[in-house]
Amino acid sequence: MSPSIEMTLLEFFKRARRPLYYKSKLNQLRNHEVLSLGGVRQSIGQRRFAYGQAYLKKLTKGQYTFVGLWTLPSKPERQDCWIQGTFTLSKGVMHFESSVTIAHLHGFFKVCRYLGVHKRACVTRYHRASEAYRQAQRQWEQQWEDSENEYTTHLEPEDFSYTLSIRIGPRPSRSDFGCWFLAHEHSPLFDGEVMSFHNLNLDRVDFDTHDRMVTPPRSALIQKREGR
Numbered sequence: 001m002s003p004s005i006e007m008t009l010l011e012f013f014k015r016a017r018r019p020l021y022y023k024s025k026l027n028q029l030r031n032h033e034v035l036s037l038g039g040v041r042q043s044i045g046q047r048r049f050a051y052g053q054a055y056l057k058k059l060t061k062g063q064y065t066f067v068g069l070w071t072l073p074s075k076p077e078r079q080d081c082w083i084q085g086t087f088t089l090s091k092g093v094m095h096f097e098s099s100v101t102i103a104h105l106h107g108f109f110k111v112c113r114y115l116g117v118h119k120r121a122c123v124t125r126y127h128r129a130s131e132a133y134r135q136a137q138r139q140w141e142q143q144w145e146d147s148e149n150e151y152t153t154h155l156e157p158e159d160f161s162y163t164l165s166i167r168i169g170p171r172p173s174r175s176d177f178g179c180w181f182l183a184h185e186h187s188p189l190f191d192g193e194v195m196s197f198h199n200l201n202l203d204r205v206d207f208d209t210h211d212r213m214v215t216p217p218r219s220a221l222i223q224k225r226e227g228r
Contacts, residue, residue: 005096007107012094015105016054016112018191023092025194029058036190038115039213040122042072048223051215052118054111062088068111071215071224078114080224082217083107115189121183122188129179136172184209 007021018037024033027043037054053069068083085100096105175183187193190213 004098005015005100005102007094007105009089009092009094015109016080017109017116018112022192025192026056026058026064026089029194030196031060031196033058033196034214035081035143036193036195036213038119038191039114039188040115040118040189040213041073041215043075044224046053048225048226049211049220051220052111052115053214054108054115055214059086059215062090064094066090066108067217068212069215070111070114071220072114074114081107081111082221083111084217115191119191122161125179126182126188129177129182132177133172133174133182136176140169140172190205223224 009026010020013022020037022037029035030175034055034057036055039051039053039055041049041051049070050073051069052066052072055067055071057065057067059065063086065086068081070078071080083104083201085097085104087094087100089095089097173183174185177183181188181190186209193213195210195213
């Protein structure tokens with residue numbers, strides 16, 4: 001039997017092409033919390049989805065699991081994959097279980113690189129949408145101020161707030177600019193975000209967000225197979 005693989009956290013994040021400060025994020029995880037290295041979901045019709053996800057989850061003290069999932073339709077030679085394994089962490093060194101091979105880690109790092117490509121495109125869309133949102137906010141606020149000044153000069157302004165809302169329309173919303181991550185106040189592709197499985201009752205983490213970030217891999221593979 002070949003010896004189990006060991007790797008420092010810094011080397012792991014280098015190979016995953018993620019910021020080295022993610023090391024401290026991982027060290028600060030509480031039991032059952034997840035550190036996302038990216039998550040993307042695309043519709044493939046008939047209420048089915050394809051996914052790309054990579055994340056690390058703390059199981060208990062010193063015990064973790066890593067998961068890489070890829071079912072997105074892309075290049076013909078890029079096969080669907082589900083890579084998962086556990087490791088212990090001690091003094092900044094990851095000790096992988098004996099069943100984890102170099103090929104498994106290579107596959108996981110590939111998923112991270114694929115997600116990196118999607119993230120770069122998402123960041124561009126995010127920044128464009130964010131700038132458009134800020135500009136729309138400034139314009140709306142200026143219109144409101146100008147109109148408010150006009151109405152308040154009347155001797156008996158009646159319900160001018162309601163009147164102004166009819167005149168200039170509702171305040172711009174983040175959801176108006178075609179970027180899911182901006183609309184829901186998440187970083188692009190969830191990269192670097194921490195989520196607790198105990199937080200699903202909070203407004204910020206609903207089941208749709210959970211599915212985009214950490215969907216059950218077996219379910220994702222079944223959806224892809226049924227969609228063919």
